[in-house]
Amino acid sequence: MIVLGIETSCDDTSLALYARGRGVIANLTARQVIHEEYGGVVPEIASRQHMRTLLPVFDAVLEKAGVDRTELGGVGVSNGPGLVGSLLVGVGFAKSLAMGLGIPVVGVHHIEAHVLSNELGGEPLRYPSLVLVVSGGHTALYHVEHMGHYTLVGNTRDDAAGEAFDKIAKLLGLGFPGGPAVQRAAEDGDPRAVDFPRAMRDRGGFDFSFSGLKTAVRQHVEARGALSPRDVADIAASAQAAIVDALVERTVACAQAHAIGHVYLAGGVAANGPLRASMEAACASAGLSYHAPLLEYCTDNGAMVARTAELLLSTGRDDGACLDVFTRGAIESWA
Ligand code: KG4
Ligand code: ZN
Numbered sequence: 001m002i003v004l005g006i007e008t009s010c011d012d013t014s015l016a017l018y019a020r021g022r023g024v025i026a027n028l029t030a031r032q033v034i035h036e037e038y039g040g041v042v043p044e045i046a047s048r049q050h051m052r053t054l055l056p057v058f059d060a061v062l063e064k065a066g067v068d069r070t071e072l073g074g075v076g077v078s079n080g081p082g083l084v085g086s087l088l089v090g091v092g093f094a095k096s097l098a099m100g101l102g103i104p105v106v107g108v109h110h111i112e113a114h115v116l117s118n119e120l121g122g123e124p125l126r127y128p129s130l131v132l133v134v135s136g137g138h139t140a141l142y143h144v145e146h147m148g149h150y151t152l153v154g155n156t157r158d159d160a161a162g163e164a165f166d167k168i169a170k171l172l173g174l175g176f177p178g179g180p181a182v183q184r185a186a187e188d189g190d191p192r193a194v195d196f197p198r199a200m201r202d203r204g205g206f207d208f209s210f211s212g213l214k215t216a217v218r219q220h221v222e223a224r225g226a227l228s229p230r231d232v233a234d235i236a237a238s239a240q241a242a243i244v245d246a247l248v249e250r251t252v253a254c255a256q257a258h259a260i261g262h263v264y265l266a267g268g269v270a271a272n273g274p275l276r277a278s279m280e281a282a283c284a285s286a287g288l289s290y291h292a293p294l295l296e297y298c299t300d301n302g303a304m305v306a307r308t309a310e311l312l313l314s315t316g317r318d319d320g321a322c323l324d325v326f327t328r329g330a331i332e333s334w335a
Contacts, residue, residue: 001073003313004061004097005306006054008090009082009110010136011041013053015061016302017072018310024120026065027296027303030057036176040166047085054093061302072103076309079107080326081137087325095323104318108308110300111138112150112331114266116311117293117304126289130260132251134275135267136162136177139208139247140330141254147311148335154206154254161243161269164210168239171214171221172232182236183272189230189237194220196242198249206254213242244275248282255288264291271298 002025007014016027030053035041062069077094080087091107098105115131130153131142139161141154159167162179169178174185196216199209217239224231255263263283269275276292283290297303312334 001310001313002067002071003306003310004072004075005108005302005304005309006075006077006090006094007110007113007300007302007305008050008054008086009078009080010086010300011035011046011049012300013050013057014300014302015057016306017061017065017067018303018306020310020314023122024303024306025067026061027301028057028061028064029301039170039176041083043083043085046083047089050086050089054089058093069101072101074098074103074309074313075105076108076305076312077105077323078110078113078305079323080110081328082110082325084325084327087327091323091325095321099321104313105320105323106309106312106317107319107323108305108312109331110305111140111142113304113308115142115144115150115264115331116308117266117297117301118264118291119307120297120303121294123291125264126262126291128260129262129264130251130255130258131264131266132247132270132279133266134161134247134269136160136166138267139210141206141251142331143258143260146335149333150331152330153258154208154250157207157209158211159209159214161208161210161247162267164214164243165240165269167214168217168236171218172227172236174232174236177268179269179272182240183274185233186237186240186274187233189233189235191237191241193234194238196220196238198242198245201246201249206250206257208246208250210243210246213239240272240274244272244278247275248278251279252282252286252288256286262289262291266293266298268299271295
């Protein structure tokens with residue numbers, strides 16, 4: 001069965017076709033560059049852009065795959081969490097398409113899709129696993145005991161890791177989205193140049209906090225005045241190191257506390273080179289197995305939605321015309 005996955009929860013219109021045994025048949029993303037002008041995603045513009053690009057991307061992904069729409073066996077769509085207007089465009093389209101073709105439609109939790117993006121390389125998830133989901137809107141640790149069973153064991157108290165990258169990039173005048181820009185700028189910098197705080201280090205539990213770091217970077221930038229390219233590189237490298245250290249320390253400690261052997265990264269920030277390298281090294285020295293999604297499937301994509309939908313559809317689920325959107329909430333277990 002060929003499944004269509006639709007991702008419109010934020011600012012990327014991404015559609016993909018996936019089939020069990022074949023994997024990803026095609027994945028196509030229209031990035032909304034217009035938000036760069038505003039230094040962040042403008043929700044109303046995002047929904048309107050989805051309206052414009054969804055149908056052309058749908059036609060293009062079918063053409064790329066050489067698949068006719070009548071060959072589709074089911075549709076999956078991110079129905080939350082995300083921006084309500086953006087979600088409504090994708091969900092409205094998914095339901096109409098499913099109704100027109102007489103096939104089932106399932107709502108996919110965007111974060112569960114990020115978790116399962118780890119399977120797009122061809123290897124099924126190993127259980128029990130601990131998944132660090134780090135994106136523009138989320139920083140969460142999920143204990144996945146078995147397929148479809150999720151327990152939230154750590155969360156951010158304030159900003160998400162991706163949000164921290166984006167805000168630090170803005171302070172340094174590096175553009176949007178900030179994560180890749182900070183990583184690039186940091187390549188020429190010294191991560192020990194500025195000793196930024198490692199939040200929550202001395203507190204119990206496995207929650208994260210990044211607002212203190214953001215404030216520390218702002219104060220540091222204001223105190224220095226005009227920044228040379230060297231300063232920018234050093235601050236970017238030092239701030240990135242503070243984020244990476246906090247994520248890696250908490251994740252490894254959490255895996256050890258819960259006796260979980262397999263550690264996974266997921267979400268846009270999982271594309272960060274130093275995070276991948278540092279997590280891999282920390283897992284190796286703690287005797288944990290380390291995994292991360294292929295780079296192309298870290299940021300939002302239709303493939304992860306299609307993969308998750310295929311799993312849900314295989315349980316016989318069909319959300320039908322009642323499928324609705326939601327703006328927040330953790331992954332709910334379904335098995
Ligand atoms: O998962 P995603 O595409 O969207 C959400 O669900 O939020 O994540 C987007 C986030 C942005 O904050 C972006 O700055 C960050 O992922 N990001 C990165 C990198 N690539 C994307 N952060 C750090 N390093 C990167 N290489
Ligand atoms: Zn995402």
